[in-house]
């Protein structure tokens with residue numbers, strides 16, 4: 001009996017902010033990779049997750065340029081979005097059952113019209129919706145664009161995820177493994193650790209300062225005996241934000257540290273010692289070195 005040929009390729013998950021892209025990526029990979037919160041636009045970097053099976057490797061690519069379409073729909077952004085789709089074999093367009101086809105969605109659909117690869121329409125969050133609402137949105141989107149498959153899913157509850165993976169593998173081209181199978185992401189370790197901390201800054205500080213925050217992981221060391229040491233700084237743009245992040249008797253920063261450490265330990269499967277600092281760098285947003293830390297530049 002002949003064995004199935006190995007398949008490999010790239011998949012991009014696109015959709016409006018908050019539709020559940022990061023949750024889906026984490027679900028697909030079975031690990032916590034990209035940062036999730038219920039605030040829009042927490043995904044700042046082009047996170048790639050890698051899923052390797054017995055006879056396939058899928059590399060997931062995030063395309064933030066498309067999600068941020070609401071700001072300025074300009075030529076540059078369209079170009080960026082198209083460039084990042086160029087190399088991708090399959091695109092998942094992710095929507096919610098009560099999706100509204102406004103400016104952002106129109107932008108995304110227009111970008112996708114120029115994309116020649118395979119397109120899937122994923123209707124996420126069906127766990128909290130009805131079949132009729134899911135069908136309605138599919139019909140509306142089909143007025144603009146055709147998709148090879150429409151799949152109702154729940155990234156959160158894991159509904160139809162196995163089906164999604166098997167369809168994807170079928171549609172991938174034959175090819176070799178691109179990354180070693182131990183990799184689930186190609187984000188540099190420091191950036192990944194910083195993202196775990198930033199996720200907690202977002203979650204714990206709610207609306208107070210997080211949009212003004214960058215986390216820099218300065219040092220990661222394997223200290224033997226299954227212990228990973230990481231030193232990170234939460235960087236703020238104003239002195240007045242410091243007391244909020246630190247909290248009464250250091251309670252807030254301790255909570256950020258504790259939660260981040262727990263998630264890092266789950267992810268890396270080793271004990272983690274996390275040294276957390278708070279720094280103020282006026283207008284860090286204008287400084288290239290801080291944009292580089294975040295993987296934006």
Ligand SMILES: Nc1nc2c(ncn2[C@@H]2O[C@H](COP(=O)(O)OP(=O)(O)OP(=O)(O)O)[C@@H](O)[C@H]2O)c(=O)[nH]1
Nearest residue numbers: 018019020021022023040041042043125154155156
């Ligand atoms: N009920 C339900 N909620 C979901 C589902 N998938 C995601 N969510 C929730 O939707 C919110 C946003 O999810 P994210 O995965 O951060 O969304 P995103 O599209 O990556 O958001 P950005 O990073 O802003 O682009 C979170 O509160 C998730 O828990 C789902 O299948 N069902």
